[in-house]
Amino acid sequence: MSKQLQQIDVEKFIHEGGEHPYIDDLNQIPADDQQRMILAGIDVSEEERSGTYIQEDHSVVHCKTRQDGLEVLDINTALERYEWLRDYMWRAVNPDTDEFTRMANHISHYGYFIRALPGARSLYPVQACLYLKTENLSQNVHNIVIADEGSELHIITGCSTSKDLSAGLHIGISEFYVKKGAKLSFTMIHNWSEGVVVRPRSITVVEEDAQFINNFIILNPVKSLQMYPTTYMEGPRGVVRYNSILVTPPGSHVDAGGRVYLRKEGCRAEIISRTITTGGHIIARGHLIGEVPGIRAHLECKGLILGDGVIHAIPELEGRSEGLEMSHEAAVGRIAQEEIEYLMARGLSEEEATSVIVRGFLNVDIQGLPPQLQKEIDKAIQKGEKEFF
Numbered sequence: 001m002s003k004q005l006q007q008i009d010v011e012k013f014i015h016e017g018g019e020h021p022y023i024d025d026l027n028q029i030p031a032d033d034q035q036r037m038i039l040a041g042i043d044v045s046e047e048e049r050s051g052t053y054i055q056e057d058h059s060v061v062h063c064k065t066r067q068d069g070l071e072v073l074d075i076n077t078a079l080e081r082y083e084w085l086r087d088y089m090w091r092a093v094n095p096d097t098d099e100f101t102r103m104a105n106h107i108s109h110y111g112y113f114i115r116a117l118p119g120a121r122s123l124y125p126v127q128a129c130l131y132l133k134t135e136n137l138s139q140n141v142h143n144i145v146i147a148d149e150g151s152e153l154h155i156i157t158g159c160s161t162s163k164d165l166s167a168g169l170h171i172g173i174s175e176f177y178v179k180k181g182a183k184l185s186f187t188m189i190h191n192w193s194e195g196v197v198v199r200p201r202s203i204t205v206v207e208e209d210a211q212f213i214n215n216f217i218i219l220n221p222v223k224s225l226q227m228y229p230t231t232y233m234e235g236p237r238g239v240v241r242y243n244s245i246l247v248t249p250p251g252s253h254v255d256a257g258g259r260v261y262l263r264k265e266g267c268r269a270e271i272i273s274r275t276i277t278t279g280g281h282i283i284a285r286g287h288l289i290g291e292v293p294g295i296r297a298h299l300e301c302k303g304l305i306l307g308d309g310v311i312h313a314i315p316e317l318e319g320r321s322e323g324l325e326m327s328h329e330a331a332v333g334r335i336a337q338e339e340i341e342y343l344m345a346r347g348l349s350e351e352e353a354t355s356v357i358v359r360g361f362l363n364v365d366i367q368g369l370p371p372q373l374q375k376e377i378d379k380a381i382q383k384g385e386k387e388f389f
Contacts, residue, residue: 008169008197010103013137013168016058017134018133023054023061023062026045033131036131036162037129039160050070051126053072053112053128055131058109069151074110085144092232100171104141104171109139111141112141113144114126120153129160131159134168141173147210148179152182155185155186161196165193169197170196171200179207180208187215192220192225199225202230203231203232204230212239216244216256218246219245221252227256236264239268240269247276248281250308253281258286259285260297261291263291263292267295270300271286274361277303277310285315285316289320290324293321299327301315301329302330302331304334306358343357
């Protein structure tokens, strides 16, 4: 981990205050805040959502379930309602992992609990928004997601800040449990501002015949973001896919990736990342650990440098048994001039030609997602594209 990432002083941020009233109708949210949330994939109309959780600073301002078989609660209410949930709290994530997990364990500001009951299938994604509105505030949330046996759950999380916020800290502890035969897709879109420090810490446990798809998109400035979500495949024939799209303008430092432990026969995992720097610093990590025979895993990391900036790709394959199949490919470079000239010869300007190439580069085919969720990802990329050109 870089020295820049290790020098964050959590004590300089405010850990109290940041209270806001509950909102029944999302149209009551101020227009500027609505726009920031929309850019993070949040649908304020809720028309194509199975549930909604919105937290501003330290307050839960909206929490609603719109489909039977799904539960959307703030974590405090969920712990009061379900005594058994305490067995899941800090089960996957160790509270002593680092200073950020210790801070979240010591001072917690809600977070969400989302659960699909056995056999339930979400018709539309559940949406959750973690929003920073108060200057220099620390928001420490703890989220738990459970896809019960045989269920199918799709979540889109939008993390963002108010338009004029210049400094803040977001610590997000997330624990995901994908039970036997369940399917969980989790799409996270970040829309921070230049002065925000972001430290997600997440662990996923995948059981027998279960599927977990994790999508992460950041297209706008952030001061410093570091995350390394890890999945433990604890049952045979599981499937895990990590897809990341990272764009960093000048002044942004992003250290992101994914790690998967394949521990049972027949498990498959894939880590795909697309990175672009227009002046920022990206560390793109991927780590696949095959522990038993009969597993298959692939890692792919590709980066584009547009102008200045740094991309540091760190792909890792770790085989601990015979009879497994693991592969990786990594490439970092610039757009070939002949590609731009080819498109310009067909009537496009240089900017239009570059935009076409970048759009194709970011087009990651994410298998297993419902069309409605894929549409949200495409929409986020199109909106972000306007910002970084």
